[in-house]
Amino acid sequence: MIRNQDAFHTSVLLQKAVDGLNVKPGRKYIDATLGGGGHTEEILKRGGIVLGIDIDQDAVDYVREKFKVQSSLPRRQAGKFKVNKDLFIAQGNFADLKNIAKKYNFDLVAGILFDLGMSSYQIDKSTRGFSFLRDESLDMRMDKSEDITAEYIINHKPKEYLYEIFTKFSEELDSGSIAEAIVSARALKPIKTTQDLVRIIMSAKKRVGQQHEATKVFQALRIAVNDELENLLQGLEDAYQLLQEGGRLVVISFHSLEDRRVKLQGREKGWHLITKKPIIADYQEILKNPRSRSAKMRIFEKV
Numbered sequence: 516m517i518r519n520q521d522a523f524h525t526s527v528l529l530q531k532a533v534d535g536l537n538v539k540p541g542r543k544y545i546d547a548t549l550g551g552g553g554h555t556e557e558i559l560k561r562g563g564i565v566l567g568i569d570i571d572q573d574a575v576d577y578v579r580e581k582f583k584v585q586s587s588l589p590r591r592q593a594g595k596f597k598v599n600k601d602l603f604i605a606q607g608n609f610a611d612l613k614n615i616a617k618k619y620n621f622d623l624v625a626g627i628l629f630d631l632g633m634s635s636y637q638i639d640k641s642t643r644g645f646s647f648l649r650d651e652s653l654d655m656r657m658d659k660s661e662d663i664t665a666e667y668i669i670n671h672k673p674k675e676y677l678y679e680i681f682t683k684f685s686e687e688l689d690s691g692s693i694a695e696a697i698v699s700a701r702a703l704k705p706i707k708t709t710q711d712l713v714r715i716i717m718s719a720k721k722r723v724g725q726q727h728e729a730t731k732v733f734q735a736l737r738i739a740v741n742d743e744l745e746n747l748l749q750g751l752e753d754a755y756q757l758l759q760e761g762g763r764l765v766v767i768s769f770h771s772l773e774d775r776r777v778k779l780q781g782r783e784k785g786w787h788l789i790t791k792k793p794i795i796a797d798y799q800e801i802l803k804n805p806r807s808r809s810a811k812m813r814i815f816e817k818v
């Protein structure tokens with residue numbers, strides 16, 4: 516169990532995101548991507564009542580311990596075991612946001628936050644193969660109870676499927692030669708670890724600029740394993756229905772595929788866009804937390 520907040524995750528755009536939610540004491544907020552609970556903690560500090568959801572049981576366990584939430588049942592059922600009376604925590608997928616929220620009596624809320632992507636814990640400590648800089652098994656599941664792993668996709672899916680996800684989910688220009696190299700390598704022996712895959716990618720493409728050869732393929736695989744874009748669309752749809760009039764939706768995304776979907780969905784639903792241009796991390800934040808450099812935050816209001 517990790518006990519230090521920074522070791523688990525350093526929240527990106529912390530104050531600006533919570534400012535965006537326009538927190539009022541006693542109102543209800545959903546943190547749809549709880550992670551290490553940094554944004555949730557700030558909402559609690561400002562007097563909000565929070566339902567925090569994460570797909571990763573490790574995040575849920577960490578935050579439960581951190582805030583001493585011994586039960587995540589709604590207050591009236593939790594009785595004397597509830598230590599932090601303003602915080603409820605649930606393990607679940609935000610694609611199922613409406614059902615989870617209803618279970619916790621959060622079906623009309625003042626604000627919802629999505630801070631997409633992965634926590635630092637998942638990348639650096641989970642040993643689930645999210646990072647091409649480590650040698651771990653090719654897993655990449657955020658929800659460990661799901662069946663499909665990156666290893667399964669890499670070893671069993673047809674070449675055309677690999678080509679499609681590399682192209683669609685990360686705009687990898689060498690998708691064809693990488694898919695070809697994977698299919699040839701797996702015919703000799705199964706591809707088991709992140710470094711097995713990195714070697715194959717490096718044999719099939721040349722580095723362009725500073726970016727590591729495996730960056731895009733790893734992003735695409737993670738998106739495919741966790742069905743990230745479909746989940747996001749469903750989560751945003753549910754968020755629209757759960758928000759009260761004047762309620763705020765804040766979304767922090769980390770790549771253009773996500774940001775594009777957030778923008779489009781906002782336009783389709785007729786959300787009032789508070790941020791004409793996405794908010795990004797300033798120089799000082801990027802210096803302290805380099806992972807904030809690709810963050811783009813958009814704030815919407817339900818009209």
Ligand SMILES: C[S@@+](CC[C@H](N)C(=O)[O-])C[C@H]1O[C@@H](n2cnc3c(N)ncnc32)[C@H](O)[C@@H]1O
Nearest residue numbers: 526548550551552553554569570571608609630
């Ligand atoms: C960037 S972290 C959030 C960090 C958090 N805001 C904080 O301040 O510590 C993203 C989190 O979203 C979770 N996540 C990703 N996809 C999810 C989904 N479909 N449903 C629920 N949680 C999800 C990940 O497991 C991860 O813990």
